[in-house]
Amino acid sequence: MAIGLPLTVDEMRMADVPQVHEIERLSFRTPWPSYAFEQELTGNRLARYVVARAGIVGGERVVGFAGVWLMVDEAHITTFGVHPEWRRRGVGRQLMVRLLDLAQEMGATRLTxxxxxxxxxxxxxxxxxxxxxxxxxxxxxxxxxxxxxxxxIPSLGDPAMRDLLRRERERAEVEEGP
Ligand SMILES: CC(C)(COP(=O)(O)OP(=O)(O)OC[C@H]1O[C@@H](n2cnc3c(N)ncnc32)[C@H](O)[C@@H]1OP(=O)(O)O)[C@@H](O)C(=O)NCCC(=O)NCCS
Incomplete structure (x- = not known):
């Protein structure tokens, strides 16, 4: 389904944590407490967290989030959630594209x-x-x-994975529209 609003995926900031925690609360039986995200953002060098923001600058809202840890050549997805009102609109796919980019940038060959x-x-x-x-x-x-x-995903560097990411980016552009 088309999103119809600008959707951006970028780094999670401390100011995002209350909205992220709300999505956690709506998504998981045992949500992470807010301080867990705060500790991850400030104290874990191996971790990267991203959020999907919907809406125009100034009126943005966090609609999804995800995190990954890098351990030697293996990356591990730690958390992943989309706000219930925003599901089935491709937000999860865009978050996953960003995590795959990050894992590859960090030198991971395998993602679990x-x-x-x-x-x-x-x-x-x-x-x-x-x-x-x-x-x-x-x-x-x-x-x-x-x-x-x-x-x-056992081998992130495969040409098939590069093709998949290219197709997903094209799909996201089409879905967001002009
Ligand atoms: C799983 C989750 C992150 C998916 O996010 P989303 O933004 O709705 O996903 P997308 O719209 O990008 O969907 C991508 C694909 O995932 C699959 N999918 C997503 N929701 C689905 C559902 N309810 N049933 C079946 N397939 C589904 C489909 O293959 C979909 O592609 P399609 O829309 O072309 O059919 C979301 O449902 C969620 O936050 N769930 C609660 C938290 C959770 O379970 N997190 C994962 C922890 S491991």
């Missing part, structure tokens, strides 16, 4: 994440970017004992 076994929406998004299920962690989520699936 954990996702709830029952989270079909997220698995579908990740699958469309070439993530494959490579493992299962039984009872990984302590709040309800749900299993996690481990998903991975």
């Amino acid at each position: 994440l954990e996702v709830r076994a029952g989270n079909a929406a997220a698995q579908s998004l990740y699958g469309s970017f070439g993530f494959e299920i490579v493992g299962r962690r039984p009872r990984y989520y302590t709040d309800d004992g749900e299993d996690a699936l481990v998903m991975s």
Whole structure:
């Protein structure tokens, strides 16, 4: 679906944390507390966090966010969420494009994440970017004992990945329109 508003993805700032936390609260059974994001932004050299902003400059609103850690040559997605009112409009795809860019810029060759076994929406998004299920962690989520699936893109440098990112950028331009 077309977004119809300028959508930008850039670095998360301290001032974004209250809006990010609200999306967390609406999205996850056990949301990260605000201070966890503040610590990540100020104290974790390995971490990068991004937000998607919708609207015109001055009237922008944070509609999604995501984070990644870099550990040697492997990057790991730590969190990923889109505001419920903004889902199915391509925001998740644009966040993922930025994370893939960041992971490649940081020199990662492999990108991994954990996702709830029952989270079909997220698995579908990740699958469309070439993530494959490579493992299962039984009872990984302590709040309800749900299993996690481990998903991975094994080789970020593949020409197929470059083509996929190019197609996604073109798609985002078309969806946002003039
Ligand atoms: C998963 C999530 C981030 C997707 O964000 P989004 O902005 O709605 O995703 P997009 O609009 O970019 O969708 C991209 C693709 O993901 C898949 N997808 C997204 N939502 C889906 C749903 N409800 N059901 C099935 N597939 C879905 C589709 O393949 C979609 O492509 P399409 O629209 O061309 O069919 C969002 O649903 C969310 O925040 N969920 C709650 C938090 C969460 O589960 N985070 C992931 C933790 S691992």
